[in-house]
Amino acid sequence: MELSEAYLERYSRHILLQDVGVEGQEKLAAAKVLIVGAGGLGAPVALYLAAAGVGTIGILDHDLVELSNLQRQVVHFTKDIGAPKVDSAREKMLAINPELIVKTYQDYLCAANIHEIIAGYDFVVDGVDNFPTKFLINDACVMAGIPFSHGGILRFDGQTMTVLPGQSACYRCVFRTPPPPDAVPTCSQAGVLGAIAGMLGTIQATEALKYITGVGDLLTDTLLSFNAKAMTFRRVAIKRQPDCPVCGAQPTITKLVDAEQSVCDLKR
Amino acid sequence: MNIRVNGETQVLEEGAVTVARLLDIQKVESPDMVSVQRNGDFVERANFGSTLLAENDEIEFLYFMGGGACKCQGDSLLSWN
């Protein structure tokens, strides 16, 4: 295939990288990545993956843009308040890179729909805000063999790990079950420094790009945490647990069920 | 007894210390929001009270952290002293 001058110029800074080059850029163009959540984490992931030329990007979020989102969800602008987040994100992604395919899903992820939605994607980015869905993404991706990046942020802290199903520790190897709902205080008490979402989201986007191009070592079997107040980063080695209920030798979770009081139940 | 908690050396004066007691000593306010690893292995929550620590144990407290929009997440439980 003859590459256009515009293509070569747009991606010149990737092509110049020895580890990426023309071949790596072609891999990005052929890749399909699903971003779950068009919020604080999904926003930078969406922008960077679009800019990087990931050919097909899916983005899923049920919500509409609210004024309180704009402090950190940099893919949404003031004019977008009231619009579906996925539409707002899609507009910006295509404004950066009109040649992408952006698929939008204005929906919640549930046991009933997750298999169908994630099928066909090469990599999934978890940028969701609730634990039942984080576990659902883990379980479904492990079952389907789709690599994914877990990400979480709170106040001045962030954590992330990359999971290669069947090869590296999964989220359940570290966090066996969602925390009890009564252990999680109401959201209004928590906050987050906006730029933390960018710090963590760009790490997740980098992992997606590394996975697609095969460059470097993924953040597997490692939980990376940071605290921005002290600006300390810490890597904790994680082992795949033989008794993990989903990726262990004898899995006890073999089909997906929605957790009690999942977001799906609450909002439907 | 010397152990390491989240990479920091801790000297425990008491003789027999369980994971549950360590959570108490470390003033972890919401143990439900913590996952514990002992020498690289996951410790079942049900075994916190019966798992005794040993000299030179490497303990990691790993905290649940929500994501994107921070809708359903409570106050930070992290102790990054």
Add this chain to the structure above:
Amino acid sequence: MNMPMVADATRNLRGVSCPMNLVYTKVELAKLHSGQILEVILDDGAPVNNVPGSALKEGHTIISQEQLADSAWAVLIRKK
């Protein structure tokens, strides 16, 4: 006397500045098989001072650099 090397492909990069001249060089190299030879014509100055070194760093071999009548350089690169 040595036979002059015959390039498998050639790309005129006169008037193409850094770093796009390297991008095009990499694109042409990507089309070749290992051991094949690419000739690129680079402007004098920064282009010829940078592109061959970058190709070398990526593991390719610089066979020759020859200045032409118009002061541009013909550079032969063997793909790694």
